[in-house]
Amino acid sequence: MDYNGIDTLRPNLFKDVFPYEELPRVKFNNIQLPMETSEDIWITDTTFRDGQQSMSSMTVEQMVRIYGYLHELDNDSGIIRQTEFFLYSEKDRKAVEKCMAKGYDYPQITSWIRANKEDFKLVKEMGIKETGILMSCSDYHIFHKLNMTRKEAMYNYLSIAESALENGIIPRCHFEDITRADFFGFVAPLAKNLMKLSKKYNIPVKIRACDTLGLGIPYVGVELPRSVPALIHGLRYYCHVPSESIEWHGHNDFNNVVVNSTTSWLYGGASVNATLFGIGERTGNCPLESMVFEYGQIKGNTKNMNLKIIVDIADYFEKELNYKVPDRTPFVGSEFNxxxxxxxxxxxxxxxxxxxxxxxxxxxxxxxxxxxxxxxxxxxxxxxxxxxxxxxxxxxxxxxxxxxxxxxxxxxxxxxxxxxxxxxxxxxxxxxxxxxxxxxxxxxxxxx
Structure with missing residues (x-):
């Protein structure tokens, strides 16, 4: 696989945008991009993976029950299309086995691994059809966390993605920290190479654009790397990633997680990743229930979803997991209306x-x-x-x-x-x- 990226001896940390000693900056270029919402949009869940990292560990029975609640909420509409699990502990694997035994169409069960082949063996052993693979793409991560060059990181990521494809498993590539990454120097070359692999094996390769620190900006006319419209537009038209293979994963550090997720839909990404009640590290992930309401407003309906289950899930979290949804949380807080x-x-x-x-x-x-x-x-x-x-x-x-x-x-x-x-x-x-x-x-x- 060709590299075709812009390798560099020094990391590009965009210090004019992220000075660290000051607040991050929004830089404008006034480029207007068209909204092109995909006909089919949906939600994916990461409550058991990213969400669970921020709270007390769930038992097998609790994970199975919450999975059942997600299924009841979706009600075979396919709007909540997938949910992902860790596979590292015996408890996680047992929960996956019990959830898979339910035989539900939705949400489909997927997994998450680091970019190494030892982790990939777990996916094969569990018989899971799709797995997320961590592919950190900003120089903050490549140089300072992985201690690699861009070229080394690229080949490492492509190698594990190809291993998945060779085994008939759909790789979902998690472009970590994309809102601080060099789009044309690393993100785009990586995405293009992944699309070549997809064509070679005739298997979809998905890209999850991860706004790891919640730095994405939803409005047009903003420069990369922070512009959500430009990131989605660039993946579609510069990297030729189909809408159904683009997923947004946001965090709420700057209070933009819901609007950023919606913006990714509006500009052509088919799916957004969320957790129940927005649980997640620091300020949390995108609240799944909020995206249900965003979906309903954009599409004019929520198909045959059973939205009353949301209240039951909130009660379960409070009684079984000792997690109190803040009273004024939209749609689910005890005092939202x-x-x-x-x-x-x-x-x-x-x-x-x-x-x-x-x-x-x-x-x-x-x-x-x-x-x-x-x-x-x-x-x-x-x-x-x-x-x-x-x-x-x-x-x-x-x-x-x-x-x-x-x-x-x-x-x-x-x-x-x-x-x-x-x-x-x-x-x-x-x-x-x-x-x-x-x-x-x-x-x-x-x-x-």
């Missing part, structure tokens, strides 16, 4: 659509709620009761109902005596049962 302001509560009482952007109860099984505190007023209390007890239009409590006044007097007294916290749901429920004892008399009223 809870409003506090009194004027907002009044709006919710009149029409839920005023302060709820979609039917959270229908889609997620989570009705919008109002947090009751010293500022809630009669409208806030009424809105909480209607939402918590899921009262239909014929049963709704109005803020002018005199029974609401009795509840408000109790709440006002709490804050007059020095309380500062919100009134808990259990407290409010007991107050409702005390002052509105017949609230559950109708059969069509369902308490949470």
């Amino acid at each position: 809870v409003t506090r302001a009194g004027i907002h509560a009044d709006g919710m009482l009149k029409n839920k659509e005023i302060y709820n952007s979609f039917d959270t109860e229908k889609i997620l099984g989570r009705p919008p709620l109002v947090a009751v505190n010293s500022y809630s007023g009669l409208a806030g209390i009424a809105a909480w009761i209607n939402a918590y007890f899921r009262l239909d239009d014929s049963s709704k409590i109005d803020k002018t109902d005199p029974r609401i006044l009795a509840i408000k007097k109790w709440i006002d007294n709490e804050y007059a005596n020095g309380r500062t916290s919100n009134i808990r749901n259990e407290e409010l429920k007991e107050l409702v049962f005390k002052y509105i004892p017949n609230i559950l008399d109708k059969e069509d009223i369902k308490a949470i």
